[in-house]
Amino acid sequence: EEEKLGSVGALAWLIDSLKLDDDLLVIGGDNLLLFDLSAFVAAFHGETLVALYDLGDPAVARRRYGVAVVDGDRVVEFQEKPDEPRSALASTACYLFPRRVLPYFREFLGQAQAGRDAPGYFLSWLLSREPIRAFPFREGWFDIGGREAYIAANLHFTGGEPWIHPQARVEGSRIERSVVLGPCTVRDSHLVECVVDEGAELVGVELRGALVGRGSHLRGG
Template structure:
């Protein structure tokens, strides 16, 4: 069995934080967003090879990351894109990867920017009992949120209806970016694309599959975060920290009140300030400031300011001019 970790996006909604780094490398607790995915795939003996599908711009960063890690299965598979406007779409990129890497085994596909509370091995167990295309489904608990995802309707665990980003959802059970495909269904990617169907969101492909064949859903409770916005990233950090603070031993924090869910990284300096629901990247400096629900990138200085909901890029200087 093979696996693909989707890591080809440019995360423009998280710019400037992700302008020069893959969002999969954003820290969540003691690890990064993508660490949990790699760890699950590494531990499953049924999966013998993992392809990291990324773009030309970020490929060197993934190659360096993997070379410095203990993971043995992943290799980087590069899409021929370096800008958002050149993207093939997820389905198009998957079809190209299947052809480029000669994949002809059962295939598990997981988005590298998803933080999920279930073990991928449990999902693979379910898939093997069905021997049919399978997706993971989660109840987001809000019809407003459901509008942004592929909505699934089930009869038992079989998908009987699939609607990609419906304007009027009739439920809150959505498909997340975790899929499995039997080897014999892989040629259907090219069939789907050659018929002129949407190459972007995988939900459109799953809807097309469901209309032509049986598709099953692995439902789970717990937590799931689609890390695509500052809000969802901070929500994931809060879930990981569970109200605690995480301060690197090489950071300096003096005369400062740290509220819930604050992560201060290596080399950062926070003095005479108050922080709540914040991520402070390495070597940032915060003095005499009140910062809430914000992300402060590396080598940035914030001084004498009251910030809420801020997204401050690297090497910035924000000071009170009074």
């Protein structure tokens, strides 16, 4: 695209291009959600529904996550990465919109001066026009668009144990709480809480909390 549309703009483009006229389920591609999606769909009763992960402490969301303030199952306010969060319920980029809401995407873009790439701004705008319901959950959520969360998600599914692909070659190395995808090569190295993608070659290195990209070649001095 010559000009980035932003996430809200991209949804408006999709709705217009496909001439969508039905309820719309939207899930952010960099979100790993561990709740039962069928339960989310079953909780939809014709009003916009938003999946909200309970962080346990509002301070965790400070300047990091958009949060929703709720009254029962009704959302009363959205805060986009606030300095002073009023809620521990983080918006997870999982939404179900009723068909009547779809024209609002284009209307929002015609009025908004900012927020085209932050769905939280659209939801705040929509809240003055439509009721929004909350679907809180605690089963687990990882925003894997960032390195730390991507590594944490991998370690969650391995139970913190090292996982090495059968085609990976690991020689003379210590692999602790890490995931090694294959085929790749790790020789004379020490890895702690790392993810090594396929095609990588690591020789004589010590890494902690590293995400080693596909085809990377690292050699120690």
